[in-house]
Amino acid sequence: MTSPDSRPSPSPDGSTTDGLLSLHGPEFAADPEGVYRRLRAYGPIAPVELSPGVPGMLVTDYDVALEILRDQVRFPRDARRWQQGIPPDCPVLPIMAYRPTCxxxxxxxxxxxxxxxxxxxxxxxxxxxxxxVERSASRLIGRMSPLGEADLRTEYALVLPLLVFNxxxxxxxxxxxRMVAAVREVLKWENSEEANMTLGLAVLELMAxxxxxxxxxxxxxxMEHPAELTDEEVAHQIVxxxxxxxxxxxNLIVNTLRLLLSDERFGGGLSGGSLSVEDALDEVLWTDPPLANFGISYPVEPLDFHGVRLPADQPVVISFAAANNDPSTRAEDRAGNRAHLSWGVGPHAxxxxGQARIIATVAIEKLLDGLPxxxxxxxxxxxxxRPGFIQRALSSLPVRFPSTPEPAPPPLAEPYPVTEAGDEDVPETPTASGAEEPSAPKAPARWWRRLANWWAGDAG
Structure with a gap:
């Protein structure tokens, strides 16, 4: 492990001073395909730098990725031995660290x-x-349509999944x-340790x-499942x-909208192109998957694997994006083909x-109907x-459209502020049970305090 004081710095071509290609920073974010092409010269698995001073191995071959994803014995997911050598302020640690999740x-x-x-x-x-999803999408579109312009990321694709989650x-x-804002901070790779704590405490409050x-x-x-998950386990599944x-x-919604708005195969009026929204979703899952590199495993002993030496306790990262576009397996026509790796494969798929596809499909179809x-x-x-090796995510998606007269606003509950969407308000959603939302207890129960201390790393 490279020490924090001797971390290599990236060169203009995206490589570090010790020759590793960097998967962090603007160079990789701007041209990940170029980096994947260079990495394929190493073979099916190549050495990379995941974060300053954090080496890893990236899998770019489709068949090799399948083999690893299906093998829990040689490629376990438990990160605890690896993370012992990682400084606590490492920006990728909150994403890669061990959690008791499935x-x-x-x-x-x-x-x-x-x-x-x-x-x-x-x-x-x-x-x-x-x-x-249809009702929530219609409300968001109704708020954008009189303006004639919008950032579809912050004003639509960011908000809609949050409403569904609530x-x-x-x-x-x-x-x-609060939870989703913390997730965004973690994925900015800045202040990720603090954001991880904010996320954890918000989840514990929801459980209370x-x-x-x-x-x-x-x-x-x-919380009530017969498997009798512990409080800690429930909290981490929610995270x-x-x-x-x-x-x-x-990111799936935004990346698909980008394809629809920029590819002539979908032209001639967005709702009248030659390919469907389902086709566009499948193409994005092949070419620009929102989870670009993950499925991380940690061999417990050195492995000679497909001609590559894999060190013990070093991350082996599956590049879903690179493996999906492996030249040795890529077909010219993949319409209707869902053999991509973007949802994962095997025991950790x-x-x-299914729910994610419904949300994305309905969100896009409603937007195309509402703003044709x-x-x-x-x-x-x-x-x-946006930088970061895990997600493939646009910073913004600005669009324009003919404005429409502002309709009379529907009756809503208390307006819900959205931090990244400027002064726009979004309706508060009812809970699944339809009951009035309870307020947090003023004095947290003992279990809540114990769990909060545990999340903060205080075993006492």
């Missing part, structure tokens, strides 16, 4: 956690979910915003509310789902991919991408 653990714990998460998500009524988890609007006022929502179902359900759903003459406000090549 995507970061191995059997038998993985199976028990996975059962609880899958069962809770399966109880979500998909027709009700679709209806809720509904599914029985979460008060202010608390949901649900303990006093259980409802027909995912939080309650996790996992809100992280994926907010940031990654947002995303348990919420929408176009990019800047050339597509001028759009910028």
């Amino acid at each position: 995507n970061l653990t191995d059997d038998p714990l993985r199976s028990r956690l996975r059962e609880a998460v899958t069962d809770a998500l399966d109880r979500v009524d998909q027709n009700a979910l679709r209806t809720f 509904e599914l988890f029985g979460c008060p609007a202010e608390l949901g915003e 509310l649900k303990r006093e006022n259980p409802g027909q929502d995912v939080t309650t179902w996790l 996992m789902i809100v992280g994926a359900g907010s940031e990654l759903a947002q 995303c348990p919420a991919q 003459d929408m176009e990019l406000a800047v050339p597509a090549e001028e759009l910028t991408w």
